[in-house]
Amino acid sequence: xxxxxxxxxxxxxxxxxxxxxxxxxxxxxxxxxxxxxxxxxxxxxxxxxxxxxxxxxxxxxxxxxxxxxxxxxxxxxxxxxxxxxxxxxxxxxxxxxxxxxxxxxxxxxxxxxxxxxxxxxxxxxxxxxxxxxxxxxxxxxxxxxxxxxxxxxxxxxxxxxxxxxxxxxxxxxxxxxxxxxxxxxxxxxxxxxxxxxxxxxxxxxxxxxxxxxxxxxxxxxxxxxxxxxxxxxxxxxxxxxxxxxxxxxxxxxxxxxxxxxxxxxxxxxxxxxxxxxxxxxxxxxxxxxxxxxxxxxxxxxxxxxxxxxxxxxxxxxxxxxxxxxxxxxxxxxxxxxxxxxxxxxxxxxxxxxxxxxxxxxxxxxxxxxxxxxxxxxxxxxxxxxx
Amino acid sequence: xxxxxxxxxxxxxxxxxxxxxxxxxxxxxxxxxxxxxxxxxxxxxxxxxxxxxxxxxxxxxxxxxxxxxxxxxxxxxxxxxxxxxxxxxxxxxxxxxxxxxxxxxxxxxxxxxxxxxxxxxxxxxxxxxxxxxxxxxxxxxxxxxxxxxxxxxxxxxxxxxxxxxxxxxxxxxxxxxxxxxxxxxxxxxxxxxxxxxxxxxxxxxxxxxxxxxxx
Numbered sequence: 274x275x276x277x278x279x280x281x282x283x284x285x286x287x288x289x290x291x292x293x294x295x296x297x298x299x300x301x302x303x304x305x306x307x308x309x310x311x312x313x314x315x316x317x318x319x320x321x322x323x324x325x326x327x328x329x330x331x332x333x334x335x336x337x338x339x340x341x342x343x344x345x346x347x348x349x350x351x352x353x354x355x356x357x358x359x360x361x362x363x364x365x366x367x368x369x370x371x372x373x374x375x376x377x378x379x380x381x382x383x384x385x386x387x388x389x390x391x392x393x394x395x396x397x398x399x400x401x402x403x404x405x406x407x408x409x410x411x412x413x414x415x416x417x418x419x420x421x422x423x424x425x426x427x428x429x430x431x432x433x434x435x436x437x438x439x440x441x442x443x444x445x446x447x448x449x450x451x452x453x454x455x456x457x458x459x460x461x462x463x464x465x466x467x468x469x470x471x472x473x474x475x476x477x478x479x480x481x482x483x484x485x486x487x488x489x490x491x492x493x494x495x496x497x498x499x500x501x502x503x504x505x506x507x508x509x510x511x512x513x514x515x516x517x518x519x520x521x522x523x524x525x526x527x528x529x530x531x532x533x534x535x536x537x538x539x540x541x542x543x544x545x546x547x548x549x550x551x552x553x554x555x556x557x558x559x560x561x562x563x564x565x566x567x568x569x570x571x572x573x574x575x576x577x578x579x580x581x582x583x584x585x586x587x588x589x590x591x592x593x594x595x596x597x598x599x600x601x602x603x604x605x606x607x608x609x610x611x612x613x614x615x616x617x618x619x620x621x622x623x624x625x626x627x628x629x630x631x632x633x634x635x636x637x638x639x640x641x642x643x644x645x646x647x648x649x650x651x652x653x654x655x656x657x658x659x
Numbered sequence: 660x661x662x663x664x665x666x667x668x669x670x671x672x673x674x675x676x677x678x679x680x681x682x683x684x685x686x687x688x689x690x691x692x693x694x695x696x697x698x699x700x701x702x703x704x705x706x707x708x709x710x711x712x713x714x715x716x717x718x719x720x721x722x723x724x725x726x727x728x729x730x731x732x733x734x735x736x737x738x739x740x741x742x743x744x745x746x747x748x749x750x751x752x753x754x755x756x757x758x759x760x761x762x763x764x765x766x767x768x769x770x771x772x773x774x775x776x777x778x779x780x781x782x783x784x785x786x787x788x789x790x791x792x793x794x795x796x797x798x799x800x801x802x803x804x805x806x807x808x809x810x811x812x813x814x815x816x817x818x819x820x821x822x823x824x825x826x827x828x829x830x831x832x833x834x835x836x837x838x839x840x841x842x843x844x845x846x847x848x849x850x851x852x853x854x855x856x857x858x859x860x861x862x863x864x865x866x867x868x869x870x871x872x873x874x
Binding site: 306307308309313314334335336337338339342343346347354355357358361362405420421424425427428431441442443654655 | 703709711718743749784786
């Protein structure tokens with residue numbers, strides 16, 4: 274029996290025109306699903322000429338768990354915890370995206386305390402996600418020290434979350450109508466201590482990694498994508514901003530209390546790996562700024578405006594809501610038929626759309642460049658496959 | 660190990676004092692196997708981050724248990740740490756990875772998804788309900804995802820099993836899988852004390868009287 278997957282690849286081999294004048298032979302290489310630098314079970318089929326990547330065919334589905342379909346049978350309230358497992362490094366922001374869509378549909382007015390705490394916690398998680406990215410980015414380029422440093426500082430934020438939320442990774446903290454619990458009494462003090470601790474550490478990150486000549490050589494002018502192409506491919510988040518387009522939902526369509534705080538949207542110029550690196554490093558600074566402005570005056574109020582455990586029955590219709598996670602725009606679309614279970618639920622996940630920009634970035638480069646590119650767009654595979 | 664485990668025991672047992680020699684050889688081999696596990700990095704989803712926190716990061720340091728040499732290639736590894744959901748498309752790949760590993764090989768399945776399908780046990784058309792449907796599992800570590808301490812508890816359980824279980828006279832004998840659940844009411848301090856005791860009792864070097872760093 275012929276494997277349909279292999280036979281389609283063979284067709285691609287036969288159809289692909291040989292562009293080189295030298296007497297070379299094109300060949301295909303499988304990268305993944307078991308590969309240390311694809312960050313999970315992403316599979317890329319590379320059409321290679323020597324060590325130069327000619328073409329990339331991403332093959333998805335190795336961690337497709339059917340979260341969208343499952344949402345239709347578990348209902349709105351139980352569904353929120355499944356969004357933790359989409360992009361597990363931004364689990365709180367995914368919770369927020371779904372909760373915001375349901376709140377928008379049901380016209381639920383949130384008080385200032387909920388909005389402020391949500392903003393602070395989401396920014397903390399943005400820093401946490403970028404710390405992990407920084408560590409893994411270094412390890413993919415062959416430097417092991419960033420991994421140790423990034424994870425050391427990630428543990429500090431994890432400890433803060435564990436105190437308030439009770440979980441370390443899959444939090445399930447934001448619910449439609451508020452938060453599961455109020456913040457821990459020590460929360461404010463711990464966050465202040467963290468900001469004090471992390472400011473000099475960020476400079477240490479720069480000293481350790483950014484100035485290194487090997488890092489610069491491997492990142493500058495590698496994986497260039499211009500703003501127009503990035504937009505056309507649907508890239509968002511740091512990938513798009515590094516190409517020079519200041520598209521950040523926190524500024525353009527402010528949600529939470531982002532309209533009340535001062536912060537800047539870092540953008541790049543060239544759109545190469547170096548710009549994506551710099552944008553994320555500056556985003557950590559901006560997130561610290563946002564938290565600093567909010568942490569001193571968290572308003573009083575309830576942490577939940579809905580009755581706990583109340584059935585969620587949005588009015589009939591189609592609803593869409595989107596927020597900016599650490600990797601880009603996370604959108605939630607659902608169709609309601611006035612029961613407590615959605616008729617259809619769909620997530621517009623940032624990683625799925627960011628991945629396709631690789632098709633424009635990698636051809637012409639080497640395999641080692643592809644590793645740097647994949648790491649610089651910061652892929653999380655379960656978020657693509659859902 | 661074919662020579663030592665298959666051909667040597669019957670030859671040596673014939674000599675006077677041979678069985679005693681074999682028994683002590685057993686304990687040496689099992690000690691060596693249990694204290695130098697090389698894990699295969701196989702992370703499919705969320706649990707991989709917590710295993711990374713446990714294995715690579717400085718706060719929880721897997722090197723203390725002799726299992727820090729994580730290898731991405733199955734041919735160089737002897738411990739498959741199964742971190743995350745297995746879906747039907749990944750199933751044959753996981754089986755291939757397991758088959759490529761050299762004997763003796765051990766499997767730790769971490770997280771609810773690898774035990775039973777976890778949150779995806781109902782109403783999911785693509786998830787495999789537990790790793791035992793594909794490969795034999797030695798130790799299950801429950802949690803969604805398990806804390807690094809829980810993962811260590813699972814690893815210590817596996818080390819204990821290797822030291823007691825597999826002998827050179829009965830190679831490849833597998834026990835039933837064990838659920839390494841942190842007992843209820845156990846505090847982190849008690850767990851740390853047990854880990855230190857375990858490390859001290861099985862180490863070749865002497866510890867100082869007062870462990871400075873603790874955990």
